[in-house]
Amino acid sequence: MPSLLALGGGHPFGAEPPHLLASAGGNINALLAVIACAAVLAGALFLVWALRLRRRIRCTVWDLELANRDMRESASQLRAVFTSMSSMVAEVTDNGYVKRILPTRFDPKESYPDGVEGLHLESVYSRSIGAMLMEGIREVRAASNQDEIISREFEFKVPGSPTWLLVTFSSLTRQSMLMVAREITSLKSAQKEVMSKQRFYTALIQNTRDVISVVQPDGRVIFESPSAAAFSCAINDRSGCEDFFSSIHPQDAVIIKERFSSMVRNGLDSASFEMRRKRADGSWVVLDAQAANLMSDEAVNGLVINAHDVTQRKAFEEELQRHVFLDPLTRLPNRALFMDRLRHAMARVLRHETYRFAVLFVDLDRFKIINESLGHSVGDKLLQSIARRVSSCLRKVDTMARLGGDDFIVLLDDMEDEMEAIRVAERIKEALSDAHVIDSMEVFTSASIGIAYHMDCYTEPEQIIRDAETAMHRAKGTTDDGYKVFHHQMHTQAVQTLKLETDMRHALDRNEFELHFQPIVHLPSMHISGFEALLRWQHPRRGMVPPLEFIPVAEETGIIVPLGEWVLRTACETLAHLSGLLSPKAGPLTMSVNLSARQFRNKRLADTVESALSMARVPAGSLCLEVTESLVMEDPARTRGILRQMKEIGASIAIDDFGTGYSSLSSLHNYPFDTLKIDQAFVRAMREEHFTARNGRNSIVRTILALAESMGMGVVAEGIETAFQKEALHAMGCAHAQGYLFAKPMAFSSLESFLLDAEDLAFGPFGSNGEQKPMSAA
Numbered sequence: 001m002p003s004l005l006a007l008g009g010g011h012p013f014g015a016e017p018p019h020l021l022a023s024a025g026g027n028i029n030a031l032l033a034v035i036a037c038a039a040v041l042a043g044a045l046f047l048v049w050a051l052r053l054r055r056r057i058r059c060t061v062w063d064l065e066l067a068n069r070d071m072r073e074s075a076s077q078l079r080a081v082f083t084s085m086s087s088m089v090a091e092v093t094d095n096g097y098v099k100r101i102l103p104t105r106f107d108p109k110e111s112y113p114d115g116v117e118g119l120h121l122e123s124v125y126s127r128s129i130g131a132m133l134m135e136g137i138r139e140v141r142a143a144s145n146q147d148e149i150i151s152r153e154f155e156f157k158v159p160g161s162p163t164w165l166l167v168t169f170s171s172l173t174r175q176s177m178l179m180v181a182r183e184i185t186s187l188k189s190a191q192k193e194v195m196s197k198q199r200f201y202t203a204l205i206q207n208t209r210d211v212i213s214v215v216q217p218d219g220r221v222i223f224e225s226p227s228a229a230a231f232s233c234a235i236n237d238r239s240g241c242e243d244f245f246s247s248i249h250p251q252d253a254v255i256i257k258e259r260f261s262s263m264v265r266n267g268l269d270s271a272s273f274e275m276r277r278k279r280a281d282g283s284w285v286v287l288d289a290q291a292a293n294l295m296s297d298e299a300v301n302g303l304v305i306n307a308h309d310v311t312q313r314k315a316f317e318e319e320l321q322r323h324v325f326l327d328p329l330t331r332l333p334n335r336a337l338f339m340d341r342l343r344h345a346m347a348r349v350l351r352h353e354t355y356r357f358a359v360l361f362v363d364l365d366r367f368k369i370i371n372e373s374l375g376h377s378v379g380d381k382l383l384q385s386i387a388r389r390v391s392s393c394l395r396k397v398d399t400m401a402r403l404g405g406d407d408f409i410v411l412l413d414d415m416e417d418e419m420e421a422i423r424v425a426e427r428i429k430e431a432l433s434d435a436h437v438i439d440s441m442e443v444f445t446s447a448s449i450g451i452a453y454h455m456d457c458y459t460e461p462e463q464i465i466r467d468a469e470t471a472m473h474r475a476k477g478t479t480d481d482g483y484k485v486f487h488h489q490m491h492t493q494a495v496q497t498l499k500l501e502t503d504m505r506h507a508l509d510r511n512e513f514e515l516h517f518q519p520i521v522h523l524p525s526m527h528i529s530g531f532e533a534l535l536r537w538q539h540p541r542r543g544m545v546p547p548l549e550f551i552p553v554a555e556e557t558g559i560i561v562p563l564g565e566w567v568l569r570t571a572c573e574t575l576a577h578l579s580g581l582l583s584p585k586a587g588p589l590t591m592s593v594n595l596s597a598r599q600f601r602n603k604r605l606a607d608t609v610e611s612a613l614s615m616a617r618v619p620a621g622s623l624c625l626e627v628t629e630s631l632v633m634e635d636p637a638r639t640r641g642i643l644r645q646m647k648e649i650g651a652s653i654a655i656d657d658f659g660t661g662y663s664s665l666s667s668l669h670n671y672p673f674d675t676l677k678i679d680q681a682f683v684r685a686m687r688e689e690h691f692t693a694r695n696g697r698n699s700i701v702r703t704i705l706a707l708a709e710s711m712g713m714g715v716v717a718e719g720i721e722t723a724f725q726k727e728a729l730h731a732m733g734c735a736h737a738q739g740y741l742f743a744k745p746m747a748f749s750s751l752e753s754f755l756l757d758a759e760d761l762a763f764g765p766f767g768s769n770g771e772q773k774p775m776s777a778a
Contacts, residue, residue, distance in 0.1 A: 530590030572616035620650025680719020
């Protein structure tokens with residue numbers, strides 16, 4: 001340590017004491033130790049820093065490698081995007097020059113053979129388009145900043161080409177823009193087609209007369225077509241009403257609300273309904289609506305209703321219904337509607353034990369005479385008047401219908417008791433008893449009514465109508481009440497009558513009909529002056545059918561016309577045959593033939609009579625045509641004309657059953673009658689005790705005889721059964737008679753022998769017992 005001291009470092013007090021030296025040596029060691037520790041610490045710190053630096057360098061390198069890799073991947077992806085693009089991607093300077101073309105699928109040489117790099121946009125496209133694009137570049141540059149990139153799009157058609165382009169600009173660098181030019185020709189075509197269809201559908205909606213509505217199930221209107229403006233409270237009217245149901249008829253609104261609710265609740269795709277909607281002028285129109293459920297369509301989110309105005313069609317249908325179900329003359333229900341209501345009544349009986357109903361069949365009496373004499377116009381007005389009067393006798397629940405002609409039918413619904421039908425029938429009879437004033441004329445008519453109550457045996461409406469009609473026919477002319485209640489015996493009789501009609505139609509072809517002849521005697525001489533031809537029917541199973549049974553049926557069905565022609569021909573042929581059997585000294589015979597009402601009204605009657613006379617070759621004067629007094633009074637004017645035709649032919653005319661009708665005795669001179677036939681009722685009523693006294697029935701016969709004599713007519717008394725009747729009539733001046741006293745009607749087979757026997761033996765004096773004694777005839 002001397003060197004250290006020598007160098008200047010000795011203690012100031014001189015040499016140090018030993019204990020000091022020892023202390024100094026310890027401090028140095030300590031210092032050295034501190035220095036060594038500091039060196040170790042510094043080395044350690046350096047080592048840690050070096051390690052951290054190394055780690056940081058390694059991380060930075062790794063990050064850089066990752067970043068480079070990401071950049072390479074991004075570049076690859078970007079390159080893939082660009083290469084897959086069919087658009088032209090270019091870098092354009094701010095002053096509008098194409099700097100470079102980025103590689104894409106777009107080949108610029110196809111559209112620009114000379115290339116576009118370095119060209120101005122006005123040169124690439126056109127001046128106007130270039131100016132437009134430059135304006136876009138300036139707008140992008142002005143709007144761009146460091147935090148936001150602004151782009152602009154321009155759509156235009158390339159001049160001289162059908163190509164459309166969509167050009168987009170966005171800021172790329174401080175002095176350039178990225179321009180993407182994409183062809184949108186197909187897109188523009190599609191847009192054009194869409195716009196065209198949109199205009200088409202818009203025009204349809206704007207001009208359609210149908211009402212198109214989009215509504216929510218609760219009735220809130222989302223949209224309505226302009227055609228809805230005609231209706232009150234439409235969505236586009238001034239009131240701004242948005243409730244669909246506000247203009248719908250309340251009755252229909254209840255149904256439609258339920259229909260809407262059902263569509264949504266059950267997921268129904270569609271529904272159809274009719275609704276009445278109120279117009280702005282207060283009138284109602286009927287719309288036929290179709291609703292489509294588009295609640296699941298986000299673009300609609302509602303129920304689409306297409307409603308078509310069917311008001312005129314409904315009016316036409318109602319008018320058609322009136323023609324189909326209403327009688328055009330009386331406006332009453334017709335047969336079809338009546339049958340429908342009758343079916344409902346029959347069905348109701350099955351459900352309700354206490355329910356009762358009845359059917360009344362109403363037929364006018366002598367309507368045909370009124371129609372033919374006064375004309376169809378008066379007849380139509382009479383039917384209308386009758387319809388009103390009968391309807392006034394009914395309740396609202398009842399139904400009156402016209403079946404056709406002068407037939408009406410009534411359904412009495414829900415009756416309290418069966419007497420109610422009787423009371424209604426009496427009210428109808430009373431209502432029709434007063435005169436109908438038509439065209440200043442009073443017209444009287446009555447009706448026959450048949451009543452049929454519902455019975456368990458009825459299964460079809462036609463059955464109860466059939467029975468009511470059967471009762472009506474029974475009431476016609478057979479009762480003073482003018483109505484009859486149906487019972488099963490009537491149906492049995494009706495079936496028998498139908499069977500009789502069927503048999504009768506075949507009987508003429510099978511020669512089942514035959515004529516019987518009753519002689520007419522000249523009382524002063526007791527000679528046979530003629531015969532009356534009487535029709536008989538020999539039925540193959542029933543035997544002889546009474547005339548009163550089959551002749552009314554033949555008259556009603558019209559069979560009487562061909563049957564009457566056969567009678568005329570056969571009677572004239574028989575007369576010719578009988579006349580040939582008599583000796584020349586015998587007087588001429590006559591043949592009397594009865595004419596029915598149907599036959600009398602036949603337009604071919606005159607031809608039939610002439611033909612029968614011509615074929616039999618008998619004088620027309622030998623044929624006597626008999627008509628009843630009631631037939632004459634049905635249509636007096638027409639009767640006179642027909643009788644004059646018969647007189648012109650040469651036939652004689654007799655009025656049969658005189659005194660039983662309602663003709664006026666003073667009116668007989670208006671008709672060309674030749675003979676009066678006294679009805680057998682007056683002859684049968686003659687009494688011996690009344691013969692000398694001029695009273696009773698005898699006086700009636702005397703009056704008829706006196707009337708006939710004053711008018712120059714002959715008289716034939718019918719139904720002579722006793723000698724007293726014969727003698728009394730002879731004494732009163734009656735010239736001719738017929739009856740069982742002389743002979744019963746006989747068949748042709750008996751007639752010839754009877755006539756031959758009577759040629760020598762006439763009807764001689766009668767004994768006191770009234771038995772016939774033959775005597776010679778002239």
